[in-house]
Amino acid sequence: MRNLMETNLKTAMAPAMIENCNVMKGNMKSLKTPMGMLLQIELLVIFTAFLLLFLVTCGSWRRRSNNKNLRLIIFTAYTLSTYVITYALGLMQDAPLRSELFPVWAMFLMLALGSADSISAYSLEDNEQWKNYNWQRVIKLIWLVLLMSLYFHSRSEAVVTAECLFIVLVVKSDERARALMAASLHSLQRNTKVVADYMSVEHENGGVPHGVHPVRMRGYTYLVTWEEENWVYEIARAIYRWVWKHEAAQAPNYRMTLDKKKLITIEKVWGCEGRLLSSEGDPQNKLKDICLSFALYKLLRLRYAGYSLPREAHKKTWNLIRRGLLSKEDGYKRAFRVVEVELMFLYDFFYTKYSIIFQPGWLLIKLMEFMYVVMGIWATTSLLTHYKRPNSNCPLATVPNVLSVDVLVTSVMIISFIVVELTQFFFMGFSVWAKVTWICKYVQKRSWQNNAWIERMIGAICRVRLLKPWERKLHQYSILESYFYKSSRLLNNVIMATYIDQDRDGQKQSKPIPLPEKVKQEVFDALKWNYGTKLENGQTSLRVNNESRQLLWACQLETQTQVIMVWHIATSFCEYQLPVGRSDSDATRSSFLVATSLSKYLAYLVAFAPRLLPDHPYVTEYVFDQAIIEARDFFQGCNSLDDRVTKMERKGRGSSAREKTVINRGARLGNQLVNDIKREDMIWRILADFWVELVLYVAPSNDAKAHAEHLTRGGEFLTHLWALLSHAGIERDYPTKPPNALKRSKSF
Known part of the structure; x- marks a missing residue:
């Protein structure tokens, strides 16, 4: 009985014999033929490789890059890879033609x-x-093991190939x-508690002999790395707690503790x-500073996990920023x-x-992974030298130089x-993770400090720096240049809204500009000298400039979105009136x-990134849509930019405070600036002082998730400011609280 079962199994797994190759080639029009299915598998394998x-x-x-087309291509490749691999594995299982290379291909696909x-996510x-x-x-791994057990029963090269590639597969998949698990919110909250507990009392470290010094970083015991990050150590500690019942944390705070001797x-x-x-x-x-960035990155993760630090801790970091980095x-x-x-980071x-890759022992x-890759490739090459394709008499089985397909x-x-692995080793070796790892090892090992x-x-x-x-770049938007833009109804409609993001009328970007050094300098200097731990929406800068006190009304509108759009329209008016x-x-x-650059940048945020601004995102979108409607009505009959500016000049002179539309208010403010x-x-x-203060005002945000999402779109200048202000604990102040403004709540 056993011999009969083995005979049936070998018969089932034997290559399908094709008596008439010409008949097969005639049936290639149907992809369900044996050779058609084999051709599909081969194309899918090559496609997956690319x-x-x-x-x-x-x-x-x-x-x-913030290129929309690039993001679409990467999303397509990322999504297709899973489905293509699943489909190819299914074809290998159903194909009547059996090849000893199928498990090797399946291993490479996996x-x-x-x-x-x-790109893990x-x-x-x-x-x-x-x-x-x-x-x-x-x-998929179980299916792969079953496939190998059915195919590999006689050739030693195939067995070695499978074992080596399978080990590499398990390591990379793990x-x-x-990485996915660690970046999930639940894991992030659990794993960052030790940092939150440590930082909640770090500012109380009063044992510094000569006080805290932000230039020499004396007294700044912010965590860079510690031994507990080793996942082997974590597993051992978990087993220890399970077997010997580790003692409970001390009451009443129940903080997780770290061994200070092992901290960097x-x-x-x-x-x-x-x-x-x-x-x-x-x-x-x-x-x-690479280590400083890594320590601050750990603090920034606390924001995502929902942890907060004491005010004293923020004051200490603010001192580091103001008197250390900006000294x-x-x-x-x-x-x-x-x-x-x-x-x-x-x-x-x-x-x-x-x-995950750069954990201790990486x-x-x-x-070891590289060694198994080399062994797997060597075994695969050895397998190919002795490989005989099933039905090799068929001309389709070879290409013109008599090489098997x-x-x-x-x-x-x-x-x-090979190209993928070498590329990844190269970029990994010069990544910021490798740099901070080597520097920490250098600090930890005194013997390295004497080795030239x-x-x-x-x-x-x-x-x-590769x-x-x-x-x-600073992305730009000008309502005077784009209000007439109409989105394509072919892609932007109720049906397509289910599948793709929709463009709205008037939503057309201007050409982005390189981030000017002067913008960075003005913003950081204003942060250092002019403002404390509370920010206003431009009113402070107007009060400092005595001549502009009559402009304060434009900062006290119903929503911050209206403030941005009114000042943006006024700045655009001045740009063309006073070049x-x-x-x-x-x-x-x-x-x-x-x-001008900050005005158009904040207008871009209104039009394309409302979640980064203080108002509720839909309030921002709605105000923008209404402003576009108002602009089309206001500028009706104006075919050129000169005509629009002329009409703003004419209408703005006679406008009063009773006219509430964004366009009329912007025209009124612009005329005030030019004439008064x-x-x-x-x-x-x-205008420069106002926009500098306003961009700092809108930077603090509770929507950490929105900033994380924009990291995949080239990064926003506002996100850089948000990170810095988060560490300093600087918050915006609402000098007026309009009844129609909706305050945002934490969203992550």
């Missing part, structure tokens, strides 16, 4: 699901579905599974005596650089596998996988640049 290569090379470009280190919602991904992965803190990094981190080896603090004249460059790297945590794991497909898969070769190696790695971290040229002073040109303030340079100084 999908993986694309995701690896372009996955991280999402944070460097590797594609977890191989893209640069496309959106935050993917992280919340980590259990779904894990169960799908387990089911990395992605744990900002203070220790700045106090390192090694030459690499000394004033001679790191004169501009660029290497040490020098060009300190805004350093502060912006620190925030840029901090947001890089945050992006990688939510959307890539780097936070180098050993990656070396199966061998060609497998070779393409191997080459693409290690210092040169770490210094070379840390000073390499690509810019973010898009570094600035080379004959004007440098100060006037700088004020003009700051005012005699000095042109003063007009642009008032």
Whole structure:
């Protein structure tokens, strides 16, 4: 009976014999034929290889570009990969033609699901579905094991290939599974409690001999890394608690504790005596600031997890920002650089596998993985040299140079996988995660601090910057130039709204501009010198400039969206009425640049990113839509920009406070600026100061999720300010509370 079953199994798994190849070729019109199904499998294998290569090379470009088409292509590749792999695996199971390479192809296909280190999740919602991904992965792995047990029973090369690739598959799939789980809200809340407990009392560290010093970072024991991050340690600790019943935390606060001897803190990094981190080896603090960014990134994660810090802790960080990062004249460059790297860590945590890959022991794991990859590729190559395709007499089985199509497909898969792995090792080796890991090891190991070769190696790695971290652009929108824009009714309708984001009338971006250095300087200088821990919506700047007190009415409107749009219209009016040229002073040109660029940037946020602004998102959208309707009515018959400005000048002179529309208010404000303030340079100084204060005013936000989502769209300048103000605990102040304004609540 047993012999009969083995005979039947071998018969079932034997290659399907095709008696008439010409008949087969005649039936190729139907994809259900054996050769048609084989052709589908081969094409899907090659297609998946290129999908993986694309995701690896372009996955991280999402944070460097706001291009809508690029995001669509990446989303398509990310989504298609799962369905293509599932469909190909199903075809392999149903195909009447049996090939010994099917399990090898299946292994490479499954590797594609977890191989893209640069994109583990496309959106935050993917992280919340980590259990779904894990169960799908387990089911596919079980299916893969069954497939290997049926196919591999005689060839040793095939067995070695399967074992090596299977180990690599398990490691990579596990990395992605744990990255998704770690970035989910539940896991984030659980894992960041230890940081929240530590930071809740960190400001009480009164044992600093000479007090807190924000330049030398003395007294700043912010966490960079600690031994407990090792997942092996966490498993051992969990087993210890389960077996020996670990003692409870101390009442009444029940805080989780850390062994301070094993901590790497900002203070220790700045106090390192090694030459690499000394004033001679790191004169501009660029290497040490990587660790500062990493420590601040951990604090920023507390915002996402819903933890809050005491006011004293925020005051200490505000002191670090104001008297440390911004202490020098060009300190805004350093502060912006620190925030840029901090947001890089945050992006990688939510959307890539780097936070999991760079856990303690990562180098050993990656070396073992690389070894298995090499062994798997060697075994696959050895298998191909002895491979004989089923039904090899069919001309379709070879290409003109007498090379088997199966061998060609497998070779393409191997080459693409080699390129993918080398590319990922390269980018991983020079990532900010690798840099902070090496620096912390350097601080921890005194023997490294006396080794010139290690210092040169770490210094070379840390000073390499392959690509810019973010898009570094200010997106622009002008209502005077785009109010007449009508969205395509073919794509923007009730039916298509179910499938794609809808464009609204008037929603047409102007060309984005590179983020001006002057804008960064003005914003950070205003933050340092002019404002405390409370912000107003431009009223402070107007009160400082005595000539502009009569403009305060434009800051006391029903919603902040109306304030932005009214001042934007007025600034656009001044831009065309009072253009600035080379004959004007440098100060006037700088004020003009700051005012116009920030005006159009905040108008862009109203039109395209309402969740980043203070008002309720739908209130912002509704006000914008109404402003477009009003603009079309107001500018009816105006075919050129000159005609619109002329009409604003004529209507604005005779408008009164009783006219409540956004367009009329904007025209009235613009005429006030031009006619009541005699000095042109003063007009642009008032507008520049106003927009600088307003962009700081709108930056604090409780909608942390919205900022996390915009990290995948090139990054927003407002998100950089939001991160900085979050650390400092700076909040906006509502000088007036209009009855129609809807206050936002925490959304994450």
